Amino acid sequence: MEKIWLNSYSPGISSEINPDAYRSIIDVIDQSTQQYANRPAFYNLGVTLTYSEIDFYSRRFAAYLQQDLRLKKGDRIAIMLPNLLQYPIAMFGALRAGLIVVNVNPLYTVDELTYQLNNAGAETIITLANFAATLQKALPKIPGLKNIIVTHLGDLFPLLKAWAIHLTLKYIYKKIPNWHIPQAIPFKETLKTSSDKFIQVPLFPQDIAFLQYTGGTTGVSKGAILTHHNIVSNLQQADAWCSQVLVNGKEIVLTALPLYHIFSLLANCLFFTKLGGLNILITNPRDIPSIIKELKKFKFTVITGVNTLFKGLLKDPHFAAIDFTHLHLTLGGGMAVQKSVAEEWQKVTGAPLLEAYGLTEASPCVTINPVNLSHYNGTIGLPVPSTDIALLDNAGKDVPLGQIGELAIKGPQVMQGYWQNPVETQKVFTKDGWLLTGDMASVDEKGFVRIVERKKDMILVSGFNVYPNEIEDVLSQMPGVQECAVVGILDECSGEAVKAYIVKSDPKINTADVIKYSREHLTPYKVPKQVEFRNDLPKSNVGKILRRTLKDEAIHIQ
Numbered sequence: 186m187e188k189i190w191l192n193s194y195s196p197g198i199s200s201e202i203n204p205d206a207y208r209s210i211i212d213v214i215d216q217s218t219q220q221y222a223n224r225p226a227f228y229n230l231g232v233t234l235t236y237s238e239i240d241f242y243s244r245r246f247a248a249y250l251q252q253d254l255r256l257k258k259g260d261r262i263a264i265m266l267p268n269l270l271q272y273p274i275a276m277f278g279a280l281r282a283g284l285i286v287v288n289v290n291p292l293y294t295v296d297e298l299t300y301q302l303n304n305a306g307a308e309t310i311i312t313l314a315n316f317a318a319t320l321q322k323a324l325p326k327i328p329g330l331k332n333i334i335v336t337h338l339g340d341l342f343p344l345l346k347a348w349a350i351h352l353t354l355k356y357i358y359k360k361i362p363n364w365h366i367p368q369a370i371p372f373k374e375t376l377k378t379s380s381d382k383f384i385q386v387p388l389f390p391q392d393i394a395f396l397q398y399t400g401g402t403t404g405v406s407k408g409a410i411l412t413h414h415n416i417v418s419n420l421q422q423a424d425a426w427c428s429q430v431l432v433n434g435k436e437i438v439l440t441a442l443p444l445y446h447i448f449s450l451l452a453n454c455l456f457f458t459k460l461g462g463l464n465i466l467i468t469n470p471r472d473i474p475s476i477i478k479e480l481k482k483f484k485f486t487v488i489t490g491v492n493t494l495f496k497g498l499l500k501d502p503h504f505a506a507i508d509f510t511h512l513h514l515t516l517g518g519g520m521a522v523q524k525s526v527a528e529e530w531q532k533v534t535g536a537p538l539l540e541a542y543g544l545t546e547a548s549p550c551v552t553i554n555p556v557n558l559s560h561y562n563g564t565i566g567l568p569v570p571s572t573d574i575a576l577l578d579n580a581g582k583d584v585p586l587g588q589i590g591e592l593a594i595k596g597p598q599v600m601q602g603y604w605q606n607p608v609e610t611q612k613v614f615t616k617d618g619w620l621l622t623g624d625m626a627s628v629d630e631k632g633f634v635r636i637v638e639r640k641k642d643m644i645l646v647s648g649f650n651v652y653p654n655e656i657e658d659v660l661s662q663m664p665g666v667q668e669c670a671v672v673g674i675l676d677e678c679s680g681e682a683v684k685a686y687i688v689k690s691d692p693k694i695n696t697a698d699v700i701k702y703s704r705e706h707l708t709p710y711k712v713p714k715q716v717e718f719r720n721d722l723p724k725s726n727v728g729k730i731l732r733r734t735l736k737d738e739a740i741h742i743q
Contacts (some may be wrong), residue, residue, distance in 0.1 A: 186575050186583065190567040190632025195555045197427065200249040200572045202425050204597040209388035211280055213420060213459050221434055221461035229466040230350075232342050236461070239273055242341075244349075244380035246278030252333050255288075255399065258283030261305050261396065263504035264445065265289040265298075265312040265320070265561075268615040271343045271372060272444050273454060275311050279557055280394060284309075285384035287396045287408070289425045290726050291316045297406075299326045305396050305604065308332060315354070317364040336372030338468070346582050374599070384450055390414035396604050397447050399545045408604035409545045416455065419548040422569040423456050430513055431487070436462035439480065440489040441470040441494055444726050447549045448519050452489050457491060462487075464510045473497045477504055480525060484511040486500055491519040491727030496526050496668075498659040501535060507737060509534040514556060516547075520729040521636065521654050525563035525662045540565050542636060545615065551622075552634050564633040565626075570601070572596035574634065575619060583722035589637055589650075592626040594620035625652070641730055644673030644681050646710045653732065656713070660704045663699070665691030670722050672736040674715065682714040686735055689718060 189252030203429060207213050218240035226236045234242075250256045262284045272703050287305045289298065291313060302310065309332040312320055317335050324330065330691045338354065342740030354424025381734035394416055396408035438457050442449035444466075448639040457464055460496050465483060467476055476498065480598045495517065512534055515526070518541045527538040537558055542565035551574070554566035568574050575583060584590035599620050602610035613621050625637040638652035645651070653671035660669040669691035685699065694715040703712040723734040 186573070186586075186628070187629075188573070189586075189630070190634075193555070193567055193631045193633065197429060197553060198555060198570065199422075199425055200570055202418065202421040202597075204410055204414060204421060204571070205390065206421060209280075209391055209413040210394055210416050210455065211277075211388055211416065212276055213244075213455070213741045215281075217458050217461050224434060224461055225274055225463045226458065227466055229268065229271055229371075229468065230338075230342070231346070232270065232343070232677050233463075235548045239277065241380060242274045242376055244383045245282060245376045245378055246274055247378055248308070249279035249375040249378040250278065250282045250284065251384060253378060255700055256282060256284060256292075256332075256366055257311060258308070258386050259285060259393070261285045261287050261307040263287040263289045263302055263305065263307040263310040263580075265291050265293075266336070266445070267291055267313065267468050268440060268470075269313070269336075269338060269468060270466070272309070272466075273458070273464075273638050274341075274442075276454075280388075281383065281386070283388060283392070285393045285396055287397070288450065290432065290443075292444060292726060293319070293325075295319055295322045295346035299323045301398055301406060302327050302330055302409075304406075307396075310334065313338065315361050316579075317366060317369070318362040321366050323362050327397045333366055333369045334372055334375060335366070335369045336451065340372050381413055388413060390417070395450075397545050398448075400618075406625055407606055407609055408712050409628055410601040410604055411548055413600050414603060415548045415600060416451065416654070418571070419451055419550050419637050422571065422596075422598065423452070423550060424459065425570050426553055427514070427556055431460060431462075434461040435513070436460055436487055437483050438462055438489065439467070439485055440462055440464045440625055441467040441476055441490055442519070442727050443470070446519075447545045448491075449726070451549060452516065452518070457487075461487065470494060471497075474503070474645055476502060484508075486511050487514045487516070488512065488693045489516045491728050492517060492522050493520070493524055493730070494723065495522070495530055496537065497728075499526065499529050499646070505533050505691070508562070509536065512536045515539060516553075518543060521658075521728050522561070523658055524563060524656075526563065532684075537561060542566070542634070546600045546620055546622075547594060547596070549601070550597075550598065551594055562633070564629075564635045566634065567632050568594075568634070571712070572598070574628070575613075576628060577619075581615060586628060586630065589625050589627050591640055592622045592624045592634070595619055595623065596621035639732075642672070644671075644672075644683060646676075646681055646683065647679040649710050651711050652679075656683060656685070656707065659703065660685060660687065660699070663694075663702045665689055665694040666697075668722055668730070670730045670732055671713070672732050672739060674713065674736075674739045679710070683711065684715040684717065684739060685713040686719055686722060688721060 222237040311334040541553040669690040
């Protein structure tokens with residue numbers, strides 16, 4: 186596709202980035218820890234670590250991995266932590282030692298954890314005591330796991346604060362189940378090894394930095410191979426895009442999405458480390474009152490999140506009382522941002538909610554809206570510098586401008602493939618190297634991309650393509666609807682029909698109300714044929730509604 190989007194770039198943004206500006210992620214981190222040594226880097230639950238402290242601890246952790254555990258370059262280490270100060274220390278330390286980081290969702294079941302660690306071939310894991318019981322149950326099924334490091338939430342807090350938090354979590358809130366892993370190494374022990382013992386490992390662009398596992402909502406979870414070159418490229422792309430509005434050494438970003446998720450890992454942890462910013466780490470993103478309490482302590486400048494988080498914040502009556510005068514960038518990704526949420530966000534905060542698009546396989550950022558955009562425009566923006574896109578039909582041919590096709594991408598941020606899975610790797614790459622995203626999209630005459638739907642989520646009603654996003658956007662604006670999701674179900678007459686799942690905020694609304702509202706705003710074949718009310722909807726670890734789970738349930742019932 187001709188790069189028509191370049192004409193819509195904000196003045197001063199280059200069409201290309203230099204992906205070779207740094208040899209590795211560690212070069213980026215070293216630059217920041219030296220340049221911003223005395224500035225705050227990460228904050229969590231009242232405790233802040235500076236860049237020099239993060240550097241000091243991560244070098245000690247790296248030295249322990251090298252000297253005490255005898256790990257070598259290329260070994261895999263799993264990090265199974267929520268947003269804590271321990272996360273950047275462990276992640277930076279592992280990368281310093283030349284290890285490959287395998288991010289793990291702490292809420293995984295025994296089976297999910299077993300599969301991922303075995304698939305990655307992880308020899309070492311660091312986890313929080315709160316989740317050690319799950320790891321204990323999985324251990325007999327993970328023969329290759331040799332080293333287990335366990336941390337407590339307050340390990341980097343002052344002693345009295347640490348004990349108070351531990352006792353409260355264990356005995357009052359019952360958040361730390363009993364566990365027994367005799368060989369477990371206390372995280373605090375790993376920080377006692379002298380940083381002088383750390384031996385710098387030569388790192389190169391082609392070295393693997395992360396095995397970043399996809400959510401697995403459409404099949405078995407797969408590890409995307411992301412190299413230092415991939416991540417550095419995406420950091421350079423983000424920097425080029427945001428350099429006109431973000432000031433090095435001055436930014437404060439709310440980090441509520443978990444750092445083990447690719448969006449938060451790149452956009453918050455690594456990008457704002459590159460900028461010398463401060464990450465406000467939120468350990469429990471579902472605790473909206475606590476997030477608001479933390480926001481009141483800072484002159485925050487940036488918020489990233491998903492639609493669910495923004496909607497949850499707006500729903501809390503105390504959110505509107507926060508001081509938003511310093512907020513100049515709100516970035517939404519991970520799932521579609523609904524128009525009603527974006528408009529309410531701008532009304533309350535005064536800042537537009539910019540939508541971006543990415544996927545694990547692209548490190549993750551592919552497109553983003555201009556940072557000087559004045560209002561929500563319903564698109565995922567423009568391809569970032571050094572990124573090519575194409576829209577393909579089922580035969581792999583380009584579709585005309587303005588029509589819908591599967592979004593395919595090329596760029597230095599695109600993964601090398603799936604870990605030990607050549608069959609799945611072959612499925613997502615075309616013969617000439619385009620990554621197939623599985624997302625149906627269109628591009629307008631100015632180059633703005635609009636995601637219509639996941640290819641597998643599209644509903645075919647009597648030969649007409651129906652896109653759940655469109656229906657969900659309409660239903661979400663109906664008074665009395667708190668949350669909604671739409672899936673396709675089998676239908677004898679039309680092949681498939683639309684089913685809507687709704688969480689009410691007004692107990693009075695019923696199926697007839699939903700059908701009537703839908704008929705007023707949608708073409709007849711898009712109107713839900715079935716409506717089911719629920720107390721909640723299934724969500725992923727970042728709050729993304731899992732349509733696949735609902736569809737599987739509907740098929741089972743039918």
